[in-house]
Amino acid sequence: MSQSLIDLVNISKSFDGDLVLDDLNLSVKENEFVTLLGPSGCGKTTTLRIIGGFEKADTGKVIFEGNDISALPPNKRQLNTVFQKYALFPHMNIAENIAFGLRIKNKPKSYIQDKIRYALKLVNLDGYENRTVDSLSGGQQQRIAIARAIVNEPRVLLLDEPLGALDLKLRQDMQYELIRMKKELGITFIYVTHDQEEALTMSDTIVVMNQGYIQQMGSPEQIYNEPENAFVADFIGDSNILGGTMIRDELVEILGAKFACVDKGFGNNTPVDVVIRPEDVELVDPDRGTLTGICTHLIFKGVHYEMEVTTPDGYEWLVHSTQMCPVGRQVGIHVDPFNIQIMNKPASEDEEAVGVNE
């Protein structure tokens, strides 16, 4: 489709001898919503800061539309950032905050006025021009931070955990707002978060990172349904991750029982990791189950029940179901073949972490 807008090439970065990014490669296409997702310390924020120009990579290049911008200071880059805790200028009012970038570029007054009005409309805060930063709530400050960035018409908007400081309800509202703004503006978003739900809701592409490596890159559906390794499976949503053996194509042995699956090409009698999402575990009569176990735990969660079923070998299966199974009852476990996700076992930690490039 469209060619890439930003390329990170062999980026490495360490702080005080700790390697934060190890030979990272990533490309972002024009008009894409890319999310860097991972636990804290995985290198996602550092990656964003390297793109923004606030950190210099030890090695590697940042390419923007084919030009190397690694040496450019932040004020010379056609990107704008929305910072984690908003970073509004406390000594300026809202209009002055939004106008900052335009004044630097010596834009005419009328142009700046129009832009402020447009930006405030976009973020649903019309009429806030003369308010002070202090008088705004966290969510409103966040919107102003976005408005301040987008009036400069950046090619790319970098967002560093922009919703991290908001409460749950506001966070969900802002997710939809961001998707709407992205559509209206038609610019590229690079978004950093540790919240997998946020990532799944908004992104075109999710880049799952851990310990300075890209673990997997793909659409939200791919990441959720076909995690490439145990880290990704574990990080995205709840899941049952089990060791198993691939007996042959389309047949895997888990905890001594044979399950039909749809994966091929792993070879015969190969040790693998198996991921089964809790909502894909079906509880059936004991005589119809591939495995049997005893329900040991039951919580009502609203949309479903969360249960734990312990099989004789001691493994506790996490099960989400609208059907309740009382604690102590014996049940059978059944999983449809296409709900079983087979992954290669990592030979070593390094291999698990090998960058997956498309």
Added chain:
Amino acid sequence: MKKSTEKILRAAENGYLGVILIFLYAPILTMMALSFNSSKSRAQWGGFTLSWYAQMFDSPSIMAALQNTLYIAFMSALIATVIGTAAAIGMNSMKRTPRALLTSLGNIPMLNAEIVTGISLMLGFIAFGITLGRTTILLGHITFNLPYVVLSVMPKLKQTSKSTYEAALDLGASPVYAFFKVVFPDIMPGVLSGFLLAFTMSLDDFIITHFTKGAGVNTLSTLIYSEVRRGIKPSMYALSTVIFVTVLALLIAANFMPGKKKEEKSL
């Protein structure tokens, strides 16, 4: 290329820091050097000697001034710390307006010109028939030390969360017990730095002392001032060097005491 401009910038910053430090410490090093100078003249170097260090103990006026200086510095810091810490705690539970008023009035000796504070204290003492002497110096020093103590303790008191105090009460502690077991350890660093600041201010003061001292009473500052025209005795340099090094050594020792959390000290 980017890397090298960063290096140049860093070198320039280091150079600037260095120049400022030399500016601040050159006079101190000069004094220290003069304390070992066998020539009595400040202007020339006559060779190394330790005789000024021996002589300072023989001068009754220097020894008396030293005694007064240390007595006043210690006592004024101590009294100011007690009154000031109590005041900070009291002010913290006051309403806004009286607290603001007391803060403004209390800060006057810190913000006002020392000469005005000195003169006003002198006029006040005389008006109330208090004879100028060592005690009036002490009272004057407590006065200008107080706002520094309050200012050191207040932020620590604000940081202390109310809920830990209330938790202690909830668990059955009496208010006094809860204060000394829960609040006081929290504000201790502020109390200590307040004391240290007060001690330093008092040690270094000349102007307030100049106006509140009685005839025949001297601190090191006033003794030095009276000697300026006649020429400073080099044993004074020796004494000042000893004081400087002692305070420095005490503070370094306190900082490196085992069990105390080390603070970052990289420059």
Added chain:
Amino acid sequence: MNRKLLAGPYIVWVIGFTVIPLLMIVYYGLTDASGAFTLANIMEIAREEHAKALWLALLLSLASTVICLLLAFPLAMVLRKRGVGRGSFVIFLFIMPMWMNFLLRTLAWQTLLEKNGAINAFLSFLHLPGISIINTPGAIILGMVYNFLPFMVLPLYNVLCKIDDNTINAARDLGANFFQTLVWVWIPLSLPGIISGITMVFVPALTTFVISNLLGGGKILLIGNVIEQEFTKSGNWNLGSGLSLVLMIFILISMMLVEKYDKNGEGTAF
């Protein structure tokens, strides 16, 4: 137990040793030797020798305040950038000189500035022309800058450390270069510290009599010297108090500036 009572001794102290003594200056300043009300002591400021001393004091203290600000701002920026241990070490560094007596430290500049002193020796080593500023207003300014620089650095450092890195990054991100960031973000945000520092330097510099005495060779009279002499030599307390009242107008103005720009005490030095 009412905790407010703990402030009792302090209230008594502030009234007894700050408020009443200040009222004594007002009383002496507005009366003559017989105790009758007069404005003559205050009008004395218009007399040439007094006006000249005030003018010179204003000039020298303003100059040293500006120099302190120009020296301290970049210094505080560098110290902030290095992230030197949460301020404690910086305070230590700038308070340490106070353990060497203030008078001796200032006198040491005599030694350093003398014709054959260390500074001229160093300059001639670099083949630069020597300086002879001892006993001139220049030496007094140097003494003021030397003694009061810490009072400019500490509030500036404190206020700069409170500025979030990302606020600066945001300015850079929006296209501001170093100087634009300095003028539009750094300086406005450090205004409480700047104002507080200016007062902390300006007030003692304006009112000093010691520095002018030690480095001015006893011939340059500032308003502080005039007042000091009225109390210790001439013994005209009414005149001395009257001139002090005039001086306090300037002090009050600077205190009000701090009140206005530093409401939350962000710029306090310690």
